[in-house]
Amino acid sequence: MRVVLLDDEKAMHLIMKRMLAKIEGVEVVGSFTNAASAEAFLSGNEADMIFMDINMPRENGVAFAQRLRESGREIKLVFVTSHTEYALSAFDVYAYDYMVKPFEPERLQHTVRRALAEARGGREEAAGAAASEPRVHINCLGRLEIRSVRQGLVKWKSSKSAELCAYLILQRGSLVSRARLIEDIFGGMPRKNAEVYLNTTAYQLRKLLDAIGMKESLHSDANHYALNLSPAQVDLHLFEAGCRELAVVDQTNLDRATELERTYVGNLFGDLDYPWAWSEIERISQMYAAFAQRLSLALMNAGDSQRAIRLLAKLAAHNELDEETVKLYMQALAMQHNREALTRLYARYADTLQEEMGVRPSVELSRLYASLLAELDAAE
Structure with a gap:
């Protein structure tokens, strides 16, 4: 797998190269400190994955990723940043992963090996699938x-x-x-x-x-x-069929469910506001929310709270007033002992409820919040 590094800190290039050198099948083919240089390289060279920072001089990583997507490049994009607030923007450009500095080598290895496994699976299936691949x-x-x-x-x-x-x-x-x-x-x-x-x-x-x-x-x-x-x-039909087939998400189908979730990149027909489609837009939106909640819970049960948090952040942006999403999000943050983020999430949800609907969080949610805080206190 051919990898490109994009980070304005050269020290990060060295760290990433050392980590990636320990993973068989990975070759770093280029390392750059700005998006313009990386883009010039990619115009004449192939790459399978880019590890990129977000805050960089002249152009940030999200803007560069957006341009790559608009050009039709399907390269896997992994954001490596010290900031958590860009996660939603990153997944808007179909990020493969979002890694917050500092991270352990195991975190990087998990992402790269997942990509390598997908690539191997794709090559094995390519010959048989070519004849039946939709044109x-x-x-x-x-x-x-x-x-x-x-x-x-x-x-x-x-x-x-x-x-x-x-x-x-x-x-x-x-x-x-x-x-x-x-x-x-x-x-x-x-x-x-x-x-x-x-x-x-x-x-x-x-x-x-x-x-x-x-x-x-x-x-x-x-x-x-x-x-x-x-x-x-038709991606819509594939998504609906997948949600029906994955009515239960657990460790046996976690990878398949994760791939299905990535196909939902936004509401039905995006920004096209067709009045005759409103009921279908809402139906598919609710189908996605229910599926993403099942997947988030399965990730948490598997001990992967980080991936669950990324998904729940995306889901909360999709519908910030959905209480079930907030419950799962709070539980995932508690799994990481992140009291500050947990408190901030609950306060933001309470403020939004008050502003939009003039009500306070339900008794059930408030009790869950209190119990999670008590568990964190007991663990300290």
Whole structure:
């Protein structure tokens, strides 16, 4: 595995190189003190993983990571920083891990060996999977995009063609009447104009699908439309199926559950505010929250409170008023004997409840907080 180091402190390069040298299969191919130098290197060289600091001169690590993601690079990004407050921003750019300085060599080894195991598994499966690998990927979580193996990110013909595609994706191949589409997508427009606009939008979507090898995927007749997604892989459908299959998360399926959680990079359709999708956005959001809570509890039961805390921080940002998340978060912080963070979390939650809803934390949550503090007192 080819590794790049990005940190403005050269002493950190030496420390990381010593730690990584003890892990078989790892080669440090470059070390840089600023993002511009790292980017220049990566433009002509391959790398599998970057260990990067966040606070650096001229450009911080999160901004650099965002640019890497926008360019389509799927390199694994591991943030190594002295600060905990950037964790949510890091996972917004699909960070592979977030390590807080100082950390033990075992912490680094765990992350690298997990990546090596995934890479080995991928190579073993590649030959058999190549023939059945979907040539089109449709991403609905956190954004709305179509990616073709041949063409990369596909550009929408118009915003309405994207909306029509999103609408039909949620129907899962079922027929939808023209009247319903006009009402939901083109509401407020004169009927005659709306029908013309629907025809034009459907034509644009059909041309886009034809160009990426999904010819005849958009079915239409005099009164209906339907979208056949069998040639494509849809992240939304994979996520829903995974949540159903992993109704119980434990040590036997912890890695699989962790990978599934990473596919949820944001709410359904991201920032696209489609009124007709509000109920589905809420349903998928609640499905993710329940799954992430199951995974967090499994991580805590496995003794991995650090990974549980990272996940719960992401989940708390997703819904800061969810009491079940706060309970788990408090318990995970107590596992690390982090009284300061525990107190800060409870106080912030209480303040938010008061500001947003005019109420105080429930008796159950308050008792849990008190008992965790008592346990920490007894352990000191």
